[in-house]
Amino acid sequence: MLTEPDERKRAWDRMNAEADRMGRLVDELLMLARLDQRPELRFRSVDLSRLVRDAAEDLRVQQPERPVTVGADGSLLVRADESGLRQILGNLVTNVRTHTPADVPVRLGLEREDGVVRLCVADQGPGLCEDDAARIFDRFFRAGGGAGSGLGLAIVQGVVQAHGGDVAVRTAPGEGLAVTVTLPTRTPVPS
Secondary structure, eight states: OOOSHHHHHHHHHHHHHHHHHHHHHHHHHHHHHHHHTOOOOOEEEEEHHHHHHHHHHHHHHHOTTSOEEEEOOSOOEEEEEHHHHHHHHHHHHHHHHHHSOTTSOEEEEEEEETTEEEEEEEEOSOOOOHHHHHTTTSTTOOGGGOSSOSOHHHHHHHHHHHTTOEEEEEEOTTSOEEEEEEEESSOOOOO
């Protein structure tokens, strides 16, 4: 049907982009389905500080104009599933990259206190109203009809809960968004 090379290229590029988007959606749905089945996680000693620094470096490469601050010096070891922790960080950083302008500052911070570790990813973006903040971890919820599948933070919550942890959000319109993940420093006992 398309006789012009530019038209064929544009159609081909669009089909590939849609196929990629659908592939990511299927991957996210499969991840949630696995989390619903309470998967057996591979707990081992993981340096969460290193993972935080890696996530910040990835963000700097993807958006070099974004100011990124990291508070994760030295080594902070936790008993956790490394791929799950990488998923949490990846989704939180992707959330910032997708929903805030590229020049908005972001801070990735990490601290240990009383048998738990707190990971916070905070941006200075537009923030959310109270109603949207209350639904931020709901599957398929996209504040303001925004970009993405609406599954990223639901996955974060599922992985955090599988680790025996908790996740909370602090936000207000014009005040940015801070997502805080609290994880036990020791392997949780299965329930």
